Amino acid sequence: xxxxxxxxxxxxxxxxxxxxxxxxxxxxxxxxxxxxxxxxxxxxxxxxxxxxxxxxxxxxxxxxxxxxxxxxxxxxxxxxxxxxxxxxxxxxxxxxxxxxxxxxxxxxxxxxxxxxxxxxxxxxxxxxxxxxxxxxxxxxxxxxxxxxxxxxxxxxxxxxxxxxxxxxxxxxxxxxxxxxxx
Amino acid sequence: xxxxxxxxxxxxxxxxxxxxxxxxxxxxxxxxxxxxxxxxxxxxxxxxxxxxxxxxxxxxxxxxxxxxxxxxxxxxxxxxxxxxxxxxxxxxxxxxxxxxxxxxxxxxxxxxxxxxxxxxxxxxxxxxxxxxxxxxxxxxxxxxxxxxxxxxxxxxxxxxxxxxxxxxxxxxxxxxxxxxxxxxxxxxxxxxxxxxxxxxxx
Numbered sequence: 001x002x003x004x005x006x007x008x009x010x011x012x013x014x015x016x017x018x019x020x021x022x023x024x025x026x027x028x029x030x031x032x033x034x035x036x037x038x039x040x041x042x043x044x045x046x047x048x049x050x051x052x053x054x055x056x057x058x059x060x061x062x063x064x065x066x067x068x069x070x071x072x073x074x075x076x077x078x079x080x081x082x083x084x085x086x087x088x089x090x091x092x093x094x095x096x097x098x099x100x101x102x103x104x105x106x107x108x109x110x111x112x113x114x115x116x117x118x119x120x121x122x123x124x125x126x127x128x129x130x131x132x133x134x135x136x137x138x139x140x141x142x143x144x145x146x147x148x149x150x151x152x153x154x155x156x157x158x159x160x161x162x163x164x165x166x167x168x169x170x171x172x173x174x175x176x177x178x179x180x181x182x
Numbered sequence: 183x184x185x186x187x188x189x190x191x192x193x194x195x196x197x198x199x200x201x202x203x204x205x206x207x208x209x210x211x212x213x214x215x216x217x218x219x220x221x222x223x224x225x226x227x228x229x230x231x232x233x234x235x236x237x238x239x240x241x242x243x244x245x246x247x248x249x250x251x252x253x254x255x256x257x258x259x260x261x262x263x264x265x266x267x268x269x270x271x272x273x274x275x276x277x278x279x280x281x282x283x284x285x286x287x288x289x290x291x292x293x294x295x296x297x298x299x300x301x302x303x304x305x306x307x308x309x310x311x312x313x314x315x316x317x318x319x320x321x322x323x324x325x326x327x328x329x330x331x332x333x334x335x336x337x338x339x340x341x342x343x344x345x346x347x348x349x350x351x352x353x354x355x356x357x358x359x360x361x362x363x364x365x366x367x368x369x370x371x372x373x374x375x376x377x378x379x380x381x382x383x384x
Contacts, residue, residue, distance in 0.1 A: 030254070031250065031253070031254070054253050054282075056249075056253075056278060056281070056282055057278070057281065058274070058278055059274030059275075059277050059278055060274050062242070062243070063243075063246045063272070063274060063275055063278055064246075065240070065243065065246075066240065066242075066243035066244070066245075066246030066247040066249075066250065066272075066275075067246045067247070067249055067250035067278075068250055069243070069247050069250060070215070070235075070246065070247040070248060070249060070250025070251035070252070070253075070254070071250035071251070071253065071254045072250075072377075073235055073247070073250070073251050073254075073373065073376050073377060073380070074250065074251045074252075074253075074254030074255045074380065075254060075255075075377070075380060075381075075382045076254040078250070092239075092240065092241075093240050093242070093243055095239050095240055096237070096239065096240035096243055099238065099239065099369040099370075100369040100370060100372065100373045101369075101370045101373070102373065
């Protein structure tokens with residue numbers, strides 16, 4: 001087929017959500033709860049297509065903390081996906097995770113920290129890691145797509161076997177700049 | 183009944199602990215999540231069990247915790263018992279539950295129309311905002327206001343039917359609280375007891 005579009009190359013570049021999916025599956029994650037972000041689109045779609053995963057869209061990110069606490073009480077693991085702006089919504093509810101020492105695995109796509117076009121993203125984006133750390137959440141930073149599987153696998157182990165709350169922060173540099181029509 | 187006047191009416195006589203005792207009568211393997219404050223104390227006083235997950239905080243999280251528990255244990259009944267203020271802080275949870283619609287999840291809101299832990303300020307319930315109407319708008323299978331014990335007993339029957347949810351009862355109760363009976367404040371112990379009761383490692 002004659003085409004100038006380097007389809008395979010594009011797929012390779014954008015394959016990190018597939019790496020995430022495979023790591024989460026091999027970590028026995030059964031629940032995926034999320035507030036959508038463009039950076040999570042591909043992972044969310046894979047979770048929705050997987051009949052073994054309970055996928056649940058939330059109205060606000062802190063709902064996911066209660067949900068995953070309940071799932072853990074019931075014997076199952078899950079993951080919470082959000083954009084970094086959602087971290088601010090979660091602060092008090094993180095006391096649930098901390099006080100009861102629930103495992104919590106969050107995968108957070110960053111905004112407001114790399115080539116950000118929207119000034120309103122910068123306020124929360126610039127304090128995301130600090131806010132999480134103040135609440136006792138372990139933060140793992142991913143700056144390069146090729147590291148995402150290793151970091152997420154380590155975070156899952158830390159969360160589910162170490163009874164810790166863990167946030168994997170995926171840099172805007174990995175996700176790519178949001179394309180704006182100006 | 184005009185919900186705006188519900189709380190000034192002499193017809194509202196349900197005592198919260200009698201309601202909870204009826205809800206948890208012959209509870210069998212029922213799993214219970216309690217919202218912080220009086221709901222936690224009521225359940226502790228009336229039906230202490232390792233299958234109770236007591237919340238001491240994280241206001242607004244009770245219903246979502248119930249959802250995660252229900253979806254990870256299909257076929258086993260889960261009842262969330264909470265207050266009107268706690269549920270009002272987690273209104274979005276009603277929409278999220280309405281999307282997932284687990285048959286084994288029930289919510290009992292002990293609605294006294296007030297924030298009882300903080301000085302009895304009126305909640306939205308006292309101003310005519312109906313949590314049962316919100317649950318209906320969120321595609322719950324059944325949601326009604328309850329003002330008498332026979333309806334509480336009927337609701338209890340439905341709680342044990344794991345195919346009939348999600349359902350929500352807004353149970354109008356008096357503002358008077360029973361004597362404080364507190365569960366352990368060691369939250370890790372609450373979690374571990376619950377998981378152990380279900381056969382999971384801690």
